[in-house]
Structures are given as C-alpha cells and as structure tokens.
Amino acid sequence: MSIICVLSSVSAGAFSAISLDRTRLVFDGNEKVQSLTITNKNKQYPYLxxxxxxxxSGKxxxxxxxxxxxxxxIEPDKKGQLRIESLVDIxxxxxxxxxxxxxxxREIxxxxxxxxxxQLALQSKIKVFYRPEALIQTSSQLANNPFQEKITLIKQGNNAIVKNTTPYYITVIGIKSAAQKSIPTGFxxxxxxxxxxxNTNITWNELSSTANVTYINDFGGRPVMNYACSASECRFVSANK
Structure with a gap:
C-alpha cells in the first residue's frame, strides 16, 4: 500500500474526508486558545x-x-475539536x-x-493571523468601519499598486473598473x-474614474468597495452593503 500526500486549499475540500469549519483564523492577542471543529464526512471509515x-515562510x-x-x-460521520494555543513567547x-x-x-x-x-492523504492549509491586543476591533468596527477601507490604489508607471497603510494583512481578490461587470479573468x-x-497585474489604463476592490474579511466574506480615482490615485468612497 502507498500513501501520497496532496496539498489542497480548503475550497477543494469537497474531495476530502476531514473538513474544517472555517477558511481563516484570527487569533486575538487577548486570547489564550482558539478551538476549531473538524468533521469526518466519510460515513464508513475512521480517519486520523x-x-x-x-x-x-512555510517552516x-x-x-x-x-x-x-x-x-x-475521528470516527465515521463524527466531529472532533482541535485547539490552537498560544505560548508565553507570543x-x-x-x-x-x-x-x-x-x-x-492532514487527513490520514x-x-x-x-x-x-x-491512497491519498489530503492536506488543507488556512491562514492564521495573530492580532495583537491593541489592534483588536469590535464587532461594530468590523461591520461599519473595517480597516480594509483604508487601502488605496496608486499609479506607478502604468501599473496599479495596492498600498496598505494599516497594521493588518489584507487579501485582495479583485480590482476592476466600476463599468466592468466582473473581475478580469486572470487577476x-x-x-x-x-x-x-x-504590484497588481492591472494596468492603470484599465481603471476609470470609479473602481471596485473586493477583499476577504475576517469571516471569509467578500465585500466590494467603491473607489473614486484621480490621475494618480484611487481612494475609498463607499462599500456595497
């Protein structure tokens, strides 16, 4: 018998037996532990x-x-829990x-x-963001004034650059002119x-006086932000609620 490990994203989890209850994790600095729920979707066999x-860096x-x-x-069709705990040197x-x-x-x-x-041993990987206590936002702030709205687009040559002046990691999954119906293929x-x-793979000429930026928030949602653009910069003006 041979077992091959295959790395997959959580979005490809339809093929795996062991599934995770989220696609990312924010570990707040005022917490000592975070619990994650895993499920064995196989109704016949237990999995490790x-x-x-x-x-x-991936180390x-x-x-x-x-x-x-x-x-x-994890027994067939059952759930289990994993804990991610912080140590003193956090x-x-x-x-x-x-x-x-x-x-x-990794499922075994x-x-x-x-x-x-x-046999295939599928492996999933999600991002974990350690957020220091001083940077924790309230539920109201995350809903009404998310930090992602502070990013700007700037022109460098003919390229569009995403500038992040915040202390947070921000995942951008789409940038387009507001006139375009969908995010360009290959973004x-x-x-x-x-x-x-x-740097992005969007040229400044592809943007118009208004642009849309789509990001992934703390909960895995994909809000769209509306930007007003000048000759050299695009700034946030509103969000699609």
Whole structure:
C-alpha cells in the first residue's frame, strides 16, 4: 500500500474526508486558545487528523502557537475539536502589526486491506493571523468601519499598486473598473502585508474614474468597495452593503 500526500486549499475540500469549519483564523492577542471543529464526512471509515503550525515562510514551528492534540482519530460521520494555543513567547511577536502563520490539517486514511492500493492523504492549509491586543476591533468596527477601507490604489508607471497603510494583512481578490461587470479573468489574488505596497497585474489604463476592490474579511466574506480615482490615485468612497 502507498500513501501520497496532496496539498489542497480548503475550497477543494469537497474531495476530502476531514473538513474544517472555517477558511481563516484570527487569533486575538487577548486570547489564550482558539478551538476549531473538524468533521469526518466519510460515513464508513475512521480517519486520523493531524494538525500543525507553520510560520510565514512555510517552516513548521512549535512556538509561539501550538496545535493540540497534534493527532486524533475521528470516527465515521463524527466531529472532533482541535485547539490552537498560544505560548508565553507570543508576546515576543511585533505588537504594532499582525503576524502571519498557517494552520495545516492532514487527513490520514485507514490502512486498506487490499494489496497494492494507492491512497491519498489530503492536506488543507488556512491562514492564521495573530492580532495583537491593541489592534483588536469590535464587532461594530468590523461591520461599519473595517480597516480594509483604508487601502488605496496608486499609479506607478502604468501599473496599479495596492498600498496598505494599516497594521493588518489584507487579501485582495479583485480590482476592476466600476463599468466592468466582473473581475478580469486572470487577476492575481494578493495578500498585502502591513505597512507595505504590492504590484497588481492591472494596468492603470484599465481603471476609470470609479473602481471596485473586493477583499476577504475576517469571516471569509467578500465585500466590494467603491473607489473614486484621480490621475494618480484611487481612494475609498463607499462599500456595497
């Protein structure tokens, strides 16, 4: 019997037996632990679920966040819980901006009784954002004045640049002229780090006097923001509620 590990995004989870209850996790600095629910969608066989944390570079780490238990058995059509806990050295992370980690979840199928069987061990990965206590927003702020509205688009040559002046990671999944019906095919989704700029594959000429920017919020939603553009900059004016 051979087992091959296949890395997949959570959105591809329709093919996996073990599913996760979210697509991203914000770990607030005033919390010691976050719980995640996992489900074995297979109605016949138990699976092992293995979880671990990677840093922003993709290196496996055991601090300042740790997954407990690292491995557990999930019975057919049953749920289980994983905990991501912070350790003492969590305070050594920058407190003026978010830090990025990744949570990995690998399903390990039961051993097949048939000889020479090829089995796939699917693996999912989601982003984990450590948000220092001073940067935590209330539910009202997240709903009515989200930090994503502070990003701007600036012209550099003939390229559109996303400028993030906030201490938060912001994932942009679409930029287009308001006159366009949909996001251009081939737009490169980007995650813009705190206090940074990132080039897009959108030319400035593709934007008009008004533009739309779509992002992913803390809950996995995809709000659309409306921007007014000058000859060199686009700024937020309103959001589609």
């Amino acid at each position: 679920a293995q979880g671990w944390i990677e840093d922003a 496996k780490v055991t601090s300042p966040l740790v997954v407990l238990p690292p491995v557990q058995r 305070k050594s992370l920058p407190q003026d901006r978010e830090s990025l980690f990744y949570f990995n979840l 199928p039961p051993k097949s009784e048939k000889p020479n069987t090829l 490169n989704t980007m995650m813009v780090a705190p206090f940074s700029e990132q």
